[in-house]
Amino acid sequence: MMKRGPWTDAAGVTGPATGGSSFESFYREHYRPVVSLAHSVLGDFHAAQDVAQEVFLAAHRRFHGDVDGAPGWVRVAAVHTALNVLRADRRRDRRHQLVPPPAAAAGPEEAALEQETRAELRRALSRLSGRAATVLVLRHGGMRYVEIAAALDIGVGQVGTLLRRAESALSKEMNRASRP
Amino acid sequence: MRHAPDGVLRRLHDEPFAVPDATFDHIARCRRCSARRDHIAADAGRVGRVLSEPHTLPDVDRAWSDLQARLDTPGPAAAVSGAAGPAAHAGPGRGRRLTRVSTRTGVIAGAAALAVAGTAAAASWTTIFAPTEVAPVAVNSNDLQAVAGLMSFGDAGGLGAFPTSTGSGTLPFGSLHWTSSGPARPVGSLAQARAAAGFPVSLPARPPAGVGAPDRFVVQPRVSATVTFDSAAGSLAGTSVVITAGPAVVVTYGSRSGSAGLPTLGVLAVPRPVATSSGASLDQIEKFLLAQPGIPAQLSTEIRLLGDPSKVLPVPTPPGVSSKSVRVGRWPAVALTAGSGAVSAVVWEDGDSMVHAVAGLVDVQDVIGVADQLR
Numbered sequence: 001m002m003k004r005g006p007w008t009d010a011a012g013v014t015g016p017a018t019g020g021s022s023f024e025s026f027y028r029e030h031y032r033p034v035v036s037l038a039h040s041v042l043g044d045f046h047a048a049q050d051v052a053q054e055v056f057l058a059a060h061r062r063f064h065g066d067v068d069g070a071p072g073w074v075r076v077a078a079v080h081t082a083l084n085v086l087r088a089d090r091r092r093d094r095r096h097q098l099v100p101p102p103a104a105a106a107g108p109e110e111a112a113l114e115q116e117t118r119a120e121l122r123r124a125l126s127r128l129s130g131r132a133a134t135v136l137v138l139r140h141g142g143m144r145y146v147e148i149a150a151a152l153d154i155g156v157g158q159v160g161t162l163l164r165r166a167e168s169a170l171s172k173e174m175n176r177a178s179r180p
Numbered sequence: 181m182r183h184a185p186d187g188v189l190r191r192l193h194d195e196p197f198a199v200p201d202a203t204f205d206h207i208a209r210c211r212r213c214s215a216r217r218d219h220i221a222a223d224a225g226r227v228g229r230v231l232s233e234p235h236t237l238p239d240v241d242r243a244w245s246d247l248q249a250r251l252d253t254p255g256p257a258a259a260v261s262g263a264a265g266p267a268a269h270a271g272p273g274r275g276r277r278l279t280r281v282s283t284r285t286g287v288i289a290g291a292a293a294l295a296v297a298g299t300a301a302a303a304s305w306t307t308i309f310a311p312t313e314v315a316p317v318a319v320n321s322n323d324l325q326a327v328a329g330l331m332s333f334g335d336a337g338g339l340g341a342f343p344t345s346t347g348s349g350t351l352p353f354g355s356l357h358w359t360s361s362g363p364a365r366p367v368g369s370l371a372q373a374r375a376a377a378g379f380p381v382s383l384p385a386r387p388p389a390g391v392g393a394p395d396r397f398v399v400q401p402r403v404s405a406t407v408t409f410d411s412a413a414g415s416l417a418g419t420s421v422v423i424t425a426g427p428a429v430v431v432t433y434g435s436r437s438g439s440a441g442l443p444t445l446g447v448l449a450v451p452r453p454v455a456t457s458s459g460a461s462l463d464q465i466e467k468f469l470l471a472q473p474g475i476p477a478q479l480s481t482e483i484r485l486l487g488d489p490s491k492v493l494p495v496p497t498p499p500g501v502s503s504k505s506v507r508v509g510r511w512p513a514v515a516l517t518a519g520s521g522a523v524s525a526v527v528w529e530d531g532d533s534m535v536h537a538v539a540g541l542v543d544v545q546d547v548i549g550v551a552d553q554l555r
Contacts, residue, residue, distance in 0.1 A: 024244060027244055027247065028240050028244060031238065031240050031243055035238045035243075045532065045533070046533055049243065050307065052238075052243070053243065053246065053247055053250070056247055057250060060251060117230055118230060121230045121231065137231070140228050145195060145198065157187065159191070160185075160186070160187030160190040160191035161185065161186060161190070162187075163190050164187055164190040164220055164223075167190075167224055167227045170227055171223050171227065
């Protein structure tokens with residue numbers, strides 16, 4: 001059974017979801033942070049919105065009117081779904097033997113470099129384990145340790161450990177990719 | 181005291197007050213822990229920088245309306261069995277498995293999958309139209325009459341405008357239901373227009389010569405229309421298509437001379453229209469509609485020449501109006517001129533899925549100049 005979290009911080013959440021009275025108010029309160037998390041993974045605003053809609057549709061079916069446990073669930077579901085989209089894109093790209101998309105032809109060199117860094121980040125993210133990638137995105141999406149623990153149904157003491165391992169693994173993946 | 185574990189050092193970076201005082205003091209005194217803390221903080225900072233991409237704020241009102249339309253309209257279970265894509269884990273907790281798979285076209289290319297236990301009978305909706313660029317389509321009055329007739333609106337003048345905020349009607353091949361929160365309404369300022377629409381609206385800092393100040397701000401609420409095909413549509417029977425458009429903001433400018441009359445310039449901003457289908461693909465729907473009696477062959481050809489129909493927003497170009505492809509910033513745009521260049525417009529879609537138009541009693545270079553100020 002999922003724990004309930006105190007939704008009060010920079011994740012864009014302003015208070016606990018009220019018990020089952022309004023799916024609409026739950027949606028309005030949590031839609032933007034959910035899109036933001038999916039966007040962090042995908043780097044594509046439209047796809048992130050699509051992921052969010054699928055997540056809220058599933059949440060509507062799953063939680064019906066009782067959305068008490070839903071704030072953490074929709075966040076984790078958004079990250080999982082976005083990661084699956086990312087991995088599916090990688091598989092598709094491999095099938096088509098596509099190289100990473102080139103940086104924009106026009107524009108400053110720094111922008112092109114940043115674009116490539118973000119593309120590499122996403123490739124590295126898709127190679128991490130699901131749990132590592134999820135905790136990474138949730139934390140850097142603004143969720144507090146206690147919220148992440150509640151959403152993932154783990155002890156709060158484990159969050160820092162998982163996060164550290166995830167960041168270390170991600171750094172290694174990105175370093176490996178950047179070597180000539 | 182034992183050295184601080186990695187997890188504690190990591191939390192120290194984010195939430196220092198959550199770390200016990202004794203541990204905090206040890207880390208401050210211990211060179212080994214301090215060095216590990218700095219290394220961990222450097223990794224965290226590096227990952228944070230690349231993950232902290234600036235995000236566009238989504239339009240919650242519009243998204244909620246989209247979701248409502250999907251929740252309100254039951255889709256056929258058959259659409260689920262036709263879905264394909266990778267299975268995915270969704271939701272928190274250990275051991276939960278997905279049982280429903282949803283696919284999407286375009287950017288996520290058949291990959292967005294989400295399933296939740298107990299939802300096997302739920303409908304699956306696919307976005308079939310979410311244009312990312314605009315393109316001109318030559319139309320004449322016969323074309324407009326034919327399309328209007330197809331939609332049972334009687335005349336071309338009514339096309340795209342519903343007579344009431346909410347209503348329904350019968351089509352030759354099914355039914356049509358539309359909803360909106362009301363008719364277009366004027367508001368007092370750009371700030372009010374932005375607040376009502378829920379998205380930022382830019383105006384040019386330097387309007388063309390002869391154009392006065394903004395004198396009217398109008399907000400058209402979002403409109404959602406659902407077409408449900410019946411048995412007259414053959415293989416499309418049972419499919420529902422939900423098309424959403426708006427909200428839109430239109431700002432018009434008066435004349436610099438202060439003379440009353442037609443606006444000299446208008447600026448439009450509206451989220452791209454989106455269509456979702458509970459079953460049939462866009463290709464199937466397009467083939468069916470273009471094969472309807474009365475649709476001119478030339479119009480069918482024009483539409484088919486647009487390329488990927490799910491990604492292109494057609495800009496109708498009536499006789500007497502010339503069009504050319506231009507760019508507004510890095511976005512493809514369509515510039516239109518009529519009346520020997522006395523009336524001009526430019527239409528484009530930006531990277532935030534907003535469709536913009538600038539039109540006025542000015543030269544085409546002037547409307548493009550205004551457009552360049554809005555991007």
